[in-house]
Amino acid sequence: MKTETKAVDIDRNKGNFSYDVAHAYDAGIGLTEKTIHYISDIKEDPDWVREFRLKGLKTFLEKPLPTHWASKDLEAIDFDKIRYYLSGGVQPKRNWEDVPDDVKRTFERLGIPEQERKFLAGVEAQFDSEAVYSNIKKAVGEQGVIFVGSTEGLKNHPEIFRKWFGKVIPIGDNKFSALNSAVFSGGSFIYVPPGVKVKHPLQAYFRINAENFGQFERTLIICDEGSELTYMEGCTAPKFNTATLHSAVVELVALKGAKLQYITVQNWSSNVFNLVTKRGIAHEDAQVKWIDCNIGSRLTMKYPGVIMKGRKARGEVLSIALANDGQHQDTGAKMIHAADETTSNIISKSISIGKGRATYRGLVHVPKHLKNCKNNTECDALLINSTSRTDTYPAITVRGTGNAVQHEASVSQVSAEQIFYMQQRGLSEAQAMSLSVNGFVNDLVRQFPMEYSVELKRLIELEMEGSVG
Amino acid sequence: MKELSIENLHVTIADQKIVRGLTLRVPRGEVHAIMGPNGSGKSTLAKVLAGHPDYEVTAGKVIMDGENLLELDPDERARRGLFLAFQYPSEIPGVSIANFLRAAVQSRLPEGEELEATEYYARLYEKMELLGMDRSFTSRSVNEGFSGGEKKRNEILQFAMLDPKYAVLDETDSGLDIDALKTVAHGVNSLRGPDLGILLITHYQRLLNYIVPDHVHVMVAGRIVRSGRKELALELEERGYDWAREDEREMATS
Numbered sequence: 001m002k003t004e005t006k007a008v009d010i011d012r013n014k015g016n017f018s019y020d021v022a023h024a025y026d027a028g029i030g031l032t033e034k035t036i037h038y039i040s041d042i043k044e045d046p047d048w049v050r051e052f053r054l055k056g057l058k059t060f061l062e063k064p065l066p067t068h069w070a071s072k073d074l075e076a077i078d079f080d081k082i083r084y085y086l087s088g089g090v091q092p093k094r095n096w097e098d099v100p101d102d103v104k105r106t107f108e109r110l111g112i113p114e115q116e117r118k119f120l121a122g123v124e125a126q127f128d129s130e131a132v133y134s135n136i137k138k139a140v141g142e143q144g145v146i147f148v149g150s151t152e153g154l155k156n157h158p159e160i161f162r163k164w165f166g167k168v169i170p171i172g173d174n175k176f177s178a179l180n181s182a183v184f185s186g187g188s189f190i191y192v193p194p195g196v197k198v199k200h201p202l203q204a205y206f207r208i209n210a211e212n213f214g215q216f217e218r219t220l221i222i223c224d225e226g227s228e229l230t231y232m233e234g235c236t237a238p239k240f241n242t243a244t245l246h247s248a249v250v251e252l253v254a255l256k257g258a259k260l261q262y263i264t265v266q267n268w269s270s271n272v273f274n275l276v277t278k279r280g281i282a283h284e285d286a287q288v289k290w291i292d293c294n295i296g297s298r299l300t301m302k303y304p305g306v307i308m309k310g311r312k313a314r315g316e317v318l319s320i321a322l323a324n325d326g327q328h329q330d331t332g333a334k335m336i337h338a339a340d341e342t343t344s345n346i347i348s349k350s351i352s353i354g355k356g357r358a359t360y361r362g363l364v365h366v367p368k369h370l371k372n373c374k375n376n377t378e379c380d381a382l383l384i385n386s387t388s389r390t391d392t393y394p395a396i397t398v399r400g401t402g403n404a405v406q407h408e409a410s411v412s413q414v415s416a417e418q419i420f421y422m423q424q425r426g427l428s429e430a431q432a433m434s435l436s437v438n439g440f441v442n443d444l445v446r447q448f449p450m451e452y453s454v455e456l457k458r459l460i461e462l463e464m465e466g467s468v469g
Numbered sequence: 470m471k472e473l474s475i476e477n478l479h480v481t482i483a484d485q486k487i488v489r490g491l492t493l494r495v496p497r498g499e500v501h502a503i504m505g506p507n508g509s510g511k512s513t514l515a516k517v518l519a520g521h522p523d524y525e526v527t528a529g530k531v532i533m534d535g536e537n538l539l540e541l542d543p544d545e546r547a548r549r550g551l552f553l554a555f556q557y558p559s560e561i562p563g564v565s566i567a568n569f570l571r572a573a574v575q576s577r578l579p580e581g582e583e584l585e586a587t588e589y590y591a592r593l594y595e596k597m598e599l600l601g602m603d604r605s606f607t608s609r610s611v612n613e614g615f616s617g618g619e620k621k622r623n624e625i626l627q628f629a630m631l632d633p634k635y636a637v638l639d640e641t642d643s644g645l646d647i648d649a650l651k652t653v654a655h656g657v658n659s660l661r662g663p664d665l666g667i668l669l670i671t672h673y674q675r676l677l678n679y680i681v682p683d684h685v686h687v688m689v690a691g692r693i694v695r696s697g698r699k700e701l702a703l704e705l706e707e708r709g710y711d712w713a714r715e716d717e718r719e720m721a722t723s
Contacts, residue, residue, distance in 0.1 A: 416522070421559035423543040424519050424552075425569070425627060426576035432544075435572060439563030439610065 023128070027085035029212065033057065036182060039085045043151055043185065048162070056171050056181025063175040071328055073299050077273055082214045082245055084183045087130040092149055094135050103127050110236065112205050119451060121200035122147045126217060127207050129185040136202070144193040147202055150218045153189025160191050164222055168251035168279050168307070176275040176301075180216045180249040187217030187248065190231065192258075197228040201263070201449060206235045206246075208272070214245035221251070223258035223286075232263040232452065244272045246297075252280030254288050256310065261289045265452055267459060268297035270326055276302045279334070282342075284310030291447060292319040294329050295459050303361055305334030308342035315344040320441050320456075323356030323388075324463055332361035332393075337373045337403075348379040349441050352388035353463060360392045368399035377407045382440045384414055384433065384464075412440075434464035471534050472496040473518075473551075473635045473666055478529035480510070480517050480691075487513045489691035490529070495635065498663040502677055503670050504702060505688035506710040511670045512556055514688075515639040518668075519553040520546050533635060548577055550634030554624040554641050560612040566623065567593065567607035570630050577631070596629040600656045617644030625656045635666045642676035654679030674706040689717040 027038045036057055040050040065074045093099045096113050107113060107125050116123040122136035124147065131149035140147075146157060154161045171181040188204045208215050223229050235246065246268065254260040260280065268274055274297040280288035290304035306315025317333035335344035350358035360379045375398075381390035390411055398405050414436050422432035437460055438445075445453045473495040480488035487510045495501045505511050517524050518531060520543035531538040538546055561569060570593065575584045594604060600622050612620050621641055628636055638657070642650055657680050661667070669682060677685070677699065685701040686693045694716040695701065705713065 415559070418559040418561060420519075420521055420543060421555065422561070422569075424547050424555075425573035425631065426544055426547040427572055428544050428576075429542075431572065431576070435564055435569070436561060439561055442563035 023086045023088055023210070025085065025087045025089070027083060029083050030080045031057070031082070031084055031183070035084050039183060039185065042085070042087075044155075046154070046158070049154060052166065052171070053182050053184075056178050056183075059172045059178035060175060060182055063172070063178060065175060070301060071299055071330060073328065074273075077245060081212055083210065083212055084214050084216070085185060086128040086210050086213060087185070088127075088132070089130070092124070092131040092134040092152070094133075096133060099125075099133050103132050106207060106209065107133070107205065110205065110207070115203070115451065119200060119449070120203045121198055122202040124149060124188050124202075124204040125207070126186040126204065126215075128210050128213060128215065131186050137200075140198060140200075143196045143198075145196060145198060146189065146191040148189050150187040150189050150220065151185065153220065157189065157191065160222060161189060161220065164251065164253050165220055166251075168253065168281050169249055169277050173277060176247045177249050177277040180218060180247050180277070183214070184216045184218035184249065186215070187219040187250075188221070188231070189219070190221040190229065192223045192227040192229050194224040195226045196224075198230070201230040201232050203232045203234070206233065206248075208236075208244055208246065211244065214247065217248045219248065219250040220253075221260065221262070222253045223255060223260045225255045226257040227255075228259040230261045230263065230449075232265070232449070235264075235266040235268060246272055246274045246276070248276045248278075250276070250278040252278075252288055254280065254282045254286035256283045257285045258283070259287045259289075261291065262304075263291040263293075263448065263452065265293045265295075265456060266297070266300075267295045268300075270296060270298055270324070272297045274300040274302065276300075278302065278304040279307065280305070280315070281307045281309050282313035282315055284339075285312045286310065287314040287316070289316040290318070290333075292317065292331070293448075293456060294319070294321045294331055295463065296324075297327060297329070299328045299330065301330045303332040303334050303363070305336065305363075306344065307336045307338055308344065309338050311339045312341045313339060314342065317346045317348070318444050318447060319348045320444055321348075321350040321358050322460065322463055323350065323352045323358045325354035325356055328357045328359070330359040330361065332359075332363070334363040335365065335375060337364075337366040337370055337375070340370050341372045342370075343374040345375070346377040346379070347444060349382070349444055350380075350390060351382045351384065351437055351440065352390050353384040355385075355387045355389075357389040357391075359390070360394070362394045362396070364394075364396040364398070364405065366398040366400070366403045366405070370400060371402045373398075373403040375405045377405075379409045380440070381409075381411045382414065382437065383411065384437070430464055434461045437464060470496070471634075473534075473668070474530075474532045475514075475518075476530045476532075478514075478517070478531065479527045480513055481525050481527055482513070482523055487524075487691055488517065491688070491692050493686060493693060495666040495668050497634065497666045499683045500661065500667040500669060500680065501684045501686065502682035502702065503668065503686050503688050503693075504672070504674070504705060505713075507672065509688045510691040511672075511688055512639055515553055515556075515637045515668075515670055518546075518637055519543055519551065544576070547631075552628055552631055552633035552636040554621075554628055554636065554638040556640040556643065558612050558620050558624055560610070560615075562610050562613050564611050565608050566611055566626075569611045570627060573627070573631060593630065596626055599629065599659060600626055601652050602626065618646065618649035621645055621649070621653055622656075625653050629656065629660060634664065635668070636660075637668045637670065639670045640672065641669070642671055642673065650676065651679060674702045677702045687713045687716070689713050690721075692717070692720070694720060
């Protein structure tokens with residue numbers, strides 16, 4: 001069977017386009033204290049935020065790159081050549097009509113206003129550093145749900161914002177969370193009041209449009225007692241010749257009995273370094289569920305985590321990673337059990353195509369004094385070509401008795417026989433590959449909202465087209 | 470002439486000669502059975518007809534309805550009307566039978582034409598009923614966790630849905646109990662007709678009691694050593710393959 005590698009033509013991806021947009025505010029290249037002050041001045045940050053940023057910068061500069069365990073490719077990021085802040089202004093619009101035309105047409109082309117009308121309870125759209133549009137359906141707003149950009153959140157809702165901000169993921173958690181703490185801009189702030197169940201998802205769309213640019217959005221979501229929310233984020237960037245950096249921090253808080261589901265579908269172009277820290281805290285009886293789907297990028301490092309802080313809390317990470325030629329998806333999950341009867345579930349599926357590489361890193365921690373905690377981990381890797389690569393690094397520490405852990409891992413290959421079988425039924429080799437990959441991720445994709453699962457299938461088909469010789 | 474014609478076919482895999490000068494004609498409307506001992510090259514013939522990439526055709530021709538089959542990719546052969554019921558069908562985890570067959574039927578439609586879902590399902594359920602398959606079957610992943618009988622039934626279901634011009638059935642009887650064998654044979658018999666040529670490959674005569682062939686060929690060491698009407702199968706059953714092997718030795722030395 002022919003399984004020669006051919007580079008996938010990312011140009012077909014729908015996100016690969018960019019318009020010239022003049023930015024009124026540009027922090028210039030490089031990162032110094034001056035950059036921080038520039039950002040803080042424009043955003044009119046309160047003093048505590050300015051201090052938080054400066055502390056972030058100091059920590060970022062002190063911390064070494066984690067190349068002792070992570071990819072050496074991180075060294076290719078030239079932090080002195082990146083622009084850390086670019087915007088046309090800091091005030092997001094509530095109406096698409098008010099969004100400047102050059103920015104609006106980008107989101108129209110990505111189909112965001114249409115999706116908002118169809119099935120979303122609210123949308124935030126970020127273009128480079130700032131939210132350009134942020135709106136929530138009236139009915140949802142009337143229930144007391146807050147959905148704004150992080151800049152607006154920290155200004156207008158400091159009593160909630162400050163209480164949780166930087167608490168789930170401290171500045172010094174890792175080098176990139178420190179970097180984000182220094183220069184963060186954009187991202188969402190959401191608060192769902194007690195008992196409010198938001199029926200339709202809220203969505204944010206993060207778009208990088210500028211070259212040599214770093215996007216550092218910061219998202220904080222708090223679901224108060226007994227509330228429910230599904231949040232979705234989508235990300236794209238056009239294909240530039242130079243590396244672009246995306247380094248977000250996402251903090252989730254699910255208070256007693258709350259259910260919070262965070263869905264990500266990232267489709268980065270192949271020059272983006274995507275280094276993201278995502279973590280949630282689940283209080284008593286609460287659930288935090290990450291559905292994380294990573295397609296594209298040069299290097300993605302992302303390990304969504306849940307700290308199960310209260311009794312019977314539940315954490316879940318379902319992830320799909322697709323690594324094509326020249327791409328490395330280094331993803332996984334962290335489950336920290338910190339109370340009795342907590343349960344966590346990790347299902348990770350990765351697909352490596354061509355010379356693509358997928359790495360799974362999992363951390364499951366159950367300390368000695370806890371009782372009746374459960375973890376289930378399944379990680380499955382699918383290799384498409386003989387040059388494809390996958391690695392698994394599970395770290396499970398379970399102490400004490402009465403806790404149960406289950407770990408299953410599998411590596412499979414799309415077999416020549418399977419492809420021949422499908423071809424014998426009339427499918428082309430590429431169609432057969434794509435069907436087989438879709439089958440591999442099918443049980444996870446079924447958990448996605450309809451619109452996203454259709455989109456994901458289409459993305460997989462596009463990626464598979466170029467994988468057969 | 471509407472026929473599947475194999476002429477002086479030679480096939481090797483990893484420099485080993487498996488098929489050595491095989492000639493056979495299967496016209497539409499006829500059922501031909503190939504019988505032979507293990508290792509005679511029967512299954513290789515089936516795979517070569519379907520275009521399996523591991524085998525190399527070193528000489529000979531395969532012409533289907535006037536077209537050179539050997540120049541076509543496996544999927545092109547399939548779309549032009551060649552069907553192979555596999556001896557060991559592959560599992561496709563996560564892909565339901567309904568979706569798989571839908572993709573296969575869709576691949577036969579002209580560019581830009583969409584399959585009509587209601588009609589498709591109506592046809593699918595009709596064929597499933599014929600094969601005594603429960604409707605819940607359609608949502609199961611293709612061949613995953615299937616019993617031997619279920620796999621073979623699923624092959625015949627695909628055969629029925631894809632409406633081929635020529636069907637090659639490779640050891641469809643193996644691993645079937647008598648009831649499953651009867652159901653499968655009933656399915657195949659219902660598909661017989663003037664527009665379809667069938668090549669049955671089997672080790673045992675048993676299947677031929679239920680799917681009665683027009684012609685029987687005996688294959689030994691990569692070629693047909695004897696051909697006859699359906700009675701040949703019974704004679705072979707009685708006298709054993711050693712009888713046929715003698716034929717082969719005579720051919721080899723003559």
